[in-house]
Amino acid sequence: VVVGGRLYPRKGLNIPGIDLGTSAFTAWDRECMQYALEHGVDAVGQSFVNSAQDVIDVRTSAAEMGFDPFIIAKIERASVWENIDEILEVTDGVMVARGDLGVEIPIEKIAVAQKTITARANLYGKPVITATQMLESMTGNRRPTRAESTDVANAILDGTDCVMLSEESAMGEYPLEAVQMLAKIAAATEPHRIHRHFEFILKPQATNYKPSTVDLIAGSIENIFTSVASPAGILAPTFSGHMARSLTRFRLPVWIIAISSSQKTCRDLMFSYGVCPVLEKTKTEPEDWAARARECVKDYGLKGTCFIKAEGPSPDHPEINHKMEIIEL
Incomplete structure (x- = not known):
């Protein structure tokens, strides 16, 4: 015994530098x-x-x-x-x-x-x-x-x-x-917080990470973000939450309104910075996204001249292509 002391029951045991060869899941x-x-x-x-x-x-x-x-x-x-x-x-x-x-x-x-x-x-x-x-x-x-x-x-x-x-x-x-x-x-x-730029996911030291199509869309939004006059926020219709999480990496100074028909996705997105999940009561997407954007401005007290919308395919709408658009308010 190098340093003595009292051992208590039901406590964790740490052995630094030793691989116990056991599974973490018991x-x-x-x-x-x-x-x-x-x-x-x-x-x-x-x-x-x-x-x-x-x-x-x-x-x-x-x-x-x-x-x-x-x-x-x-x-x-x-x-x-x-x-x-x-x-x-x-x-x-x-x-x-x-x-x-x-x-x-x-x-x-x-x-x-x-x-x-x-x-x-x-x-x-x-x-x-x-x-x-x-x-x-x-x-x-x-x-x-x-x-x-x-x-x-x-x-x-x-x-x-x-x-x-x-x-x-x-x-x-x-x-x-x-x-x-x-x-x-x-x-x-x-x-x-520092607003990160698109190069964040393309750095040489990050070569193990391969950007997906969703990442490229998110990066494009980041690229145009500083060129758009007073954006009020970002609309991200999503089933899995992938688009919203890809966008949050850039730490943009506006809310990402993640609209989803999945209650689980909305709850999971509460862990992500800058995301405001909104549960859609029906799985049918609104025909007028401009009207929906204006609702968000009113409901959440946002200020700006436009919304940026980003979406991709989902289980409910597999026919949708990855796309991005600017909605004037």
């Missing part, structure tokens, strides 16, 4: 999945994901139950770097779980690891959640430290889609104040 996880299905859970997080197969195991098990949750891969192992791209290809979102990650890798490397994961997730259009010790001092204090406030702001500036509280709201003395403070910091920081 029999206990499957039981939890069944519970999630029975209670209408929308999203599940898989801990200690090490490869794409771990995510596939979760999705396969869920499908066998007739369950289709939004799957979040928790990035907590040092060995994940070799497989990060393949994980991003199959997962719905990722979480930078800095608690266990900070045990698996040297603490001085956490900041760069967090930024790297966030950038890769942004590239793939997958929502990324930054978690653990965001406002930890508020577990017992009414106000956070300056360092914590800066930590939250920097995560947002780096491109995280979500910031998450843990102990602060689960067992802290000031859960409401912690949530309010997190929202306050986010609201003050978001206007200063």
